Amino acid sequence: MDRGLNILIVGVGGQGTLLASRILGSVATDLNYDVKVSEVHGMSQRGGSVVTYVRLGESVFSPLIEKGEADIIIAFELLEAYRWLDHLKEGGKFIINKQRIDPMPVIMGKQEYPAEILEKLDALNIDVIPVDALDIAKNCGNIKAVNTVLIGVLAKLTGIEKKVWIDSLNDNIKKAFVDLNLKAFECGYSL
Amino acid sequence: MKKLLLGNEAVARGAFEAGVKVATAYPGTPSTEITENLAKYDEIYSEWSPNEKVALEVAIGASVAGARSICSMKHVGLNVAADPLFTVSYTGVNGGLVIMVADDPGMHSSQNEQDSRFYALSAKIPMLEPADSSECKEYVKQAFDISEEFDCPVFVRLGTRVAHSRSLVEIEEGKGINLKEYSKDVNKYVMMPGMARKRHEVVVKRIEELESFSSQTSLNKIEWGSKDIGVITSGISYQYAKEAFGNVSYLKLGMVYPLPDELIRKFAEGVKKLYIIEELEPFIENHVKKLGIDVSGKDLLPVTGEYSTRLIKEKLFGHKTDGATQEDIPVRPPVMCPGCPHRGVFYVLRKLKLVVTGDIGCYTLGALPPSSAIDTSICMGASIGMAHGMEKARGREFSKRTVAVIGDSTFIHSGITGLIDIVYNKGNSTVIILDNSITAMTGHQANPLMGYTIKGEVTKQVDLVKLADAIGINRVRIVDPFDIKNVEKVVREEITADEPSLIIARRPCALLKGVKYKGALMINQEKCKICRMCMSIGCPAIVDKGDHIEVDEALCIGCELCTKVCSFNAFEKVGE
Secondary structure, three states: OOOOEEEEEEEEOOOOHHHHHHHHHHHHHHOOOEEEEEOOOOHHHOOOEEEEEEEEEOOOOOOOOOOOOEEEEEEOOHHHHHHOHHHEEEEEEEEEEOOOOOOHHHHOOOOOOOOOHHHHHHHOOOEEEEEOHHHHHHHOOOHHHHHHHHHHHHHHHHOOOHHHHHHHHHHHOOHHHHHHHHHHHHHHHOO | OEEEEEHHHHHHHHHHHOOOOEEEEOOOOOOHHHHHHHOOOOOOEEEEOOOHHHHHHHHHHHHHOOOOEEEEEEHHHHHHOHHHHHHHHHHOOOOOEEEEEEEOOOOOOOOOOOOOHHHHHHHOOOEEOOOOHHHHHHHHHHHHHHHHHHOOOEEEEEEHHHHOEEEEEEOOOOOOOOOOOOOOOHHHHOOOHHHHHHHHHHHHHHHHHHHHHHHHOOOEEEEOOEEEEEEEEEHHHHHHHHHHHOOEEEEEEOEEEOOOHHHHHHHHHHOOEEEEEOOOOOHHHHHHHHOOOOOEOOOOOOOOOOOOHHHHHHHHHOOOOOOOOOOOOOOOOOOOOOOOOHHHHHHHHHHOOOEEEOOOOHHHHHHOOOOOOOOEOOOOOHHHHHHHHHHHHHOHHHHOOEEEEEEHHHHHHHOHHHHHHHHHOOOOOEEEEEEOOOEOOOOOEOOOOOOEOOOOOEOOOOOHHHHHHHHOOOEEEEEOOOOHHHHHHHHHHHHHOOOOEEEEEEOOOOOOOOOOOOOOEEEOOOOOOOOOHHHHHOOOOEEEOOOOEEEOOOOOOOOOHHHHHOOOOOEEEOOO
């Protein structure tokens, strides 16, 4: 990670991608990296395609991650994973939540949801880490904890000390929800 | 101590450290979080004003009274505040006055991508432009100093990528609030022609002084690198340029109006080839060209949309990035949330095939399929005036098929005057206020209809029924948007009534904390006849699987609107 790390977080507005980027940002700050996190607020948050860019390194200028420059992409939804595929660096890692949320053109039958996305990525020799985050979150007692499950998976992948992540979760999540989220994080971490 | 802050949070921190006493705003993406964060400081008075014009007037009053004050808005909000803006340039300030304006290149959440630098130019108000969160804080503090030193309001301009990106900021102590003396000064603060003529001379002289300040201030600085190429840039474009050009020379402008002529000439003489990198209009470029300097900029780069490192590399260096297009990937436009109360009203309006003048808010999404219920959306409040204009253009029969829809907060912002116009000028329009008890699109800010302030204190509520009565509307109806039978009945009655009417469709936003429904529904596949009536409400939780219809349990909140369009009672609660 000496030359920096570009992490793209993609999903559907309302899935909690902002919390994931916030945790990641605070972890990077604790480790004394320069950090930039670019978020999406406003209209797209209403069920649209959302993307958050997290860049850390010695010194970061642009807050955006360009095509082919993401070391890691965390996709909260299958179609969004497919949409942002071209941003993954060669040899980059792709954490994909297997959840499917149909966009309105599919719901209305105007367009088809691409079939067998994971198989297609596999055929492209992409290093995919598929996660059943929705099921795991449900088993933890809250369907909304999908984001912390995925953070757990990411934490393991980065090799950054677990304690730093747990501290960050404690700092960024409302007290009443901390225990539940720590449990979800553990489930993701120990996958 | 360093903290990772949003640009907007850093602005709030800067204002606090500068000793701000009064902060005002109307929420608008991407500026909203500035005032949300200012409200967290107990020592700062902050408010959501009804609109940007009032917000600026309150801030001007606070400044004249001797306090440092800050007023924040998005780019189109500045249009609303333009009236006081141009004249406060003449009066100048007492306590420092900073006006935050956030542009939205690429229109992530806006109806146009106007470039607010032209307001600085035409109102002769200096403008600073930070490039990251650290500069957000620093520039806001400097803006207050400039405001008091030169006796003028000062703009700080943000763009979406600066306002909504987090980067590291050094947190410092606040300097504490210090009120300046107030003394009556009619020659300075009463802008009648005789006084204003003199003040205009002051403004012209002031801008000359600011021009030389611009060449001396550390806000504008040269970073010498390879002298083969020089880049003049500011704000977020500086960050993209640094990555695209690497080790060349930069003139980074922190003050974008007035521009530093002397510094620009010096920089231009020092480099072989000069580029200007700026999003939106050629504001810097036109100025530099006027100085007789040969530059490249908008001949290669667009005046529309956002820039990026990739865009600069493509357009300037001809770099091709991998264009491997995947199969046709369905777009994912934003949609009204599951449980959104607006959905009921739009279902009825579409069913009745009405002409619907729309407005600015979450409910603008009613224009998209499958609701497809909105005909127009121009600006805050326009729905009402436009419905009236349509009637005057095409007559009463046309207006019997027309309604205006406007949100509760938007109605307070600039819908009231439109409604008065309808009554006063003998129109018959029907106006529907979609009252979801919150300013939703920008992330749930309080408004004057709600009974509490930005700080959560209890206050009075505007009574829409009494308001309508006072301006002369006889027909006011209140409906529950999920009672779609009644909504249809009431809309039919009101559009045909030969006088103005107001329908208040009242149900709180489904994302509000206190709003609880009974939990997800599912479809009993034995009862479902696959008639697809439920698909017409456009709920993202109801999914057409081709051979059957399904409810996405993770999305459904159980608002039960679907049960009201289903003739076969196929929707059932999960687990029953």
